[in-house]
Each structure stands twice: as structure tokens, then as C-alpha cells.
Amino acid sequence: MPYILSDVWTWDMWFVDDGHEYHVFYLKASRALGDPNRRHFNVTVGHAVSDDLRGWREVSDALIASESPAFDDYTTWTGSVVRAPDGTWRMFYTGTSRAESGLVQRVGVAASDDLYTWAKSSTEALVEADATWYEKYDGVAWFDEAWRDPWVFADPDGDGWHMLVTARANQGDTDSRGVIGHATSPDLQDWTVCPPLSNPGAGFGQLEVPQIATIDGRTVLVFSCLHGELSEDRRSAGEHGGVWAVPVDSATGPYDIEKAYRLTDESLYAGRLVQDRDGAWWLFAFHHVDDSGTFIGTLSDPLPVGWAPDGRLHVSDGQFDHLA
Template structure:
């Protein structure tokens, strides 16, 4: 696991270099803040490396907040890292500013040749929400302007790149506007915002989206701590997976299926060397206390109509019994999938 004695660690994403070394990019903030709720406006993008996703060695931070004034001079948040056709690495990230008290989120880019020495691309954000389709800052509806957690991946037909984004629809019930935002690019540098690739379905937001194909089934993984009562309410599971007909969507969030775990949040699905899959995320709150450390890999498989289920000899090592609201959420998902 990745646990720091002096920092909390939460959202993470991963890249693997030509030598097979895993690179973890993650959000850290000092435990000297005492209150973990204060960590969000102190976040940087940390960096660690590992050969096995279990034992990690810290290296220099990848990115910190820019000098004031700048659109990302308060904190840098979650993103994704991909290698472009030019051989360079591209780190897409979320930024928030002091001028807006961190309430408005935008997406930026840093680039490098070696996964270590990152430099911002330009001096402004790369992708901003289009109010044609997406909610902007509306304190009467939501506490922030959600436009974060970019997940970038190549088009399966070779037609450029796709970006999935944590966003909210412009209209609808305030507690159920969560959608997956979408943008496209031919070159990773110039992006066009598109309509969302999901529709509101009982979630306030769909955080840290990721797309994979497991056993031929395109899936979108996401997490949320904002769920309407009909899907389980405050005690609903934190991690969900939605099926799609293609990696480009659309994603049937109404048929999303929960992954029952007591505290895992913002996980990523990573392939193992045996052809299987594993989840890695951070431990959120347990017994009312924020943990703030990244787990060891949790082997999983996908079962149609059920979702992700644990596998391997330690599948029952962590309590995973769903609560009553979680069981209701499972039933809802199975009904929607029929």
C-alpha cells in the first residue's frame, strides 16, 4: 500500500513505462492540517513508482499549484496520464483558483518526455465546461462548478482521443444532475466539448470516471458519495460500474451496478500480468475517521448483471457485506439491466 506518515493520500491514477515500472500519480496533503476536510485546497500531484503496485518509492511531485495569479493557483486535482503518438507523456489534471475560492473547476495539461519532469502546456486551461449542456456555478443547485477528473483514452477506431469528465447536467433535479461530460481531440492539445455521454440517473456527481473493456464488455467505472434515496441514499455503495455498447459510450448509468466495499473510493482498474484485473483506490472514512492511504491491488472480475466481484484467495479478507441500502441499490441495478 501507499501510506505516508506525514501526508494523507487520496485520488490516484497510473501509467506504466517501457521498463514495466508503474508510476502512481496521486493527491497528497499534509496531516498537519489536522482536519482532513481542509486537504482539498492544499492538494498537489504526488508521484511514486513501483514494480508490483504494492511497494512504492516516492519521487519528486509531478505538479503543484501555479504562482498567483493563475487559473490553477490554489490546488491541482485528479486527472489521467497517457502517452501520445509523439512518444511524449501527457498529464491532464484539474485546477482551481484562489480568485474563485476553489469553486470553479477547469482542466489543464502538463507534458514531459520521461514521466518525471513535468511542465505546464500554456498558461491557461485546456478544457472548460460549455453551458450549452453543462451546469456552471449555481449555489442554489450545487456547492461547486463541477468540471474535473479528466480521463483521456484513444478512440477505438483511431479517430483521435476522448476525454470523460465529472460534470453536471444543466437541468433537472439538483441532487440528480450528475453526468459524464465528454470532449474530443485530434491531437491531445485542442479539445472540443461535446454533449454528455450519460444522462442523470440518481447521482449528484459521477467522480473519477475510467473506461476499460473486461471480457469484451465496455465498462465505465466511477465513484460517488452523492446518491438519491431511490438508489440507496447516504448509505449506498461508493463504487459503481456502468455498461456501454462501446468505449465511446453512451453509458447506461441507470443500469450501474455497485461494488460493495466498506471504504474504497476513487479506484482504478488496472490489468495484472496474468490477464486479469485489479482495483486500486484509497481508503476513505472508516468508523468515522478519514484514513487517506492507497490500498494494495484488489483482484476483481466482471459478472454481467452483477458488476465487479472480488476474486483470488483473499477475496473474503475485507468485509464486503452490503448494507440494506446497498442491497437495494444492487436490486435496482439488476432490475434496470433487464
């Protein structure tokens, strides 16, 4: 059964395995808000644990907005968790401030010894968009300043850490500026913003909740984009949104986003690839909308994924074969 909380909507999620339990962190907001569009600015980071990636037990929330003034005194949004070399855990997350009406996104970090109790490192952001390469909010080009959904992973060659970010380039057609932003760090503390790992012009206004994974020796990037954030060219061609994937040669880029294809339709969103302790890989997402377009807001069951003969990753239970 999907992970359903009767009193709250749940959406974007990220996972970590501590060797004993699987942990999922997710955005949540009260259904008493009535309008699900209000959830984004009435949000906390929830937390649940599982023995098998199927039955989940809710525990105390992980993060809430900071007291003002702070870069995250309005919202704490999507992130990722990694284990630092000293054995502690680090959660990198998106924050917005009330002073900017939530329109500018930045990344912060919190630390934990046990994955249950988290302490934010600062009221100041850890890393934000650099105008050298990335679009800054001007109230015209896009509806916000995209610098969110940090996905942090260790360099495959042992040379520090990488952060992938939902971002927008500062050039090109405004409906096709979505790129995978990039920052690097030697120690998870000091970060340097780098050029994006993909080029604008691939037909996406934004590439949300990016993740990189290596499955059976092949590396893949997944991200999500809805129909409304596709470029006019893609929409005119009849394309739709959902969870997208693109095989890549290297985890650290570059990524050819023009080759992306859909793993799911828009019934699911914000996909995450998770490996279980037996080595199998699964796709999680949140149930986005029903057939009438009504928002659902629950965590999906794990869906098996594997490589097809054509070299594409696919959901291997046949649920989305119609997308091929």
C-alpha cells in the first residue's frame, strides 16, 4: 500500500539507508489548508522509517522553518542526505525567506548524529545561484529564482563532493533555460558554484529533483518536469510531463538533456531511485494527480526498474510501457 497520511499531503521525498533502517524524508502540509497549492508555503520536512521500503512508520518531523531573520525563515524544501567522513549525517535542503516572499531559493545544511534530531548549521545560506551562469530573479523571465532540490554525492574518484541543483541558465529562450546546476566541495562545508552540467535549450523550463545513480554499471540522471514547464516547442509537439531519465557517460557530467525520455506520466512526480540491501533498484515518487486532475499527495509503493534492450531505464512492471 502507498504511504498515506490522512491529515497531510506528502510530496517530494529523499531516502537514506543507515544499514538498519530505511529513512524517507518528505515535504508535508496539512490538508486543512483546503487548497493544495497552498502547501508549498505551509510546509515542514517529515520523516518515516521502514525495514523493507514498503511499510513505513512516521516519526518526528526533521526540519521546520527558522525564526526570522534567516534565509529559510519561510520554507524548508527538498533536499538529500549523505554521511560525512566523520560518521555524522548531513541534510542539504532548500530554503526561502519571508523578506523575499519565497521567490529566491538557496541551499542550507543541517547535521545529525542519528538521522532523527537535526541542527541547522547557520541562518545564512550555504550556496546560492551565481549570476555568472545562472538566472537571477527579475520578475520577468521566470516566476522564481530556481536554486533548489540539492542532490549531493561523493565524487566517484574520491575527489570531494558534488551537488546537483534545479537551476536556470541566464541565457537562451526563457521557456527552455532549465539546467542541472552544479557546485563542488572538498569537505561538505565550503562550496564553489560551477557552470551547469547541462545546456539550456533542451526544451525544459526547469528540471526538478535531480538525482544521479549507477545501476548495473550504467549511470543515469533522473529529474521531473510537468507539462506546464516544458518549452512551447515540446508542448506544441504533444509532449507531456512526468518523471524523466537520461543515460549519461559520467556521474559528474556533462548531461545531454535533449536525449531525456519519460519514465512515468504525470500521475507520478518527483521520482527517486533507491537501491535495497539485496541490490535491487526501485523507483519511488509521489502520487501527483488522479484522472480528474485533482492533487493526491501520497508516497508511492516502490516500482521495479531495469534496463531495456534499447539502453533505456524503464519501470519494469509494465505500468508505463505506453510511454515507450
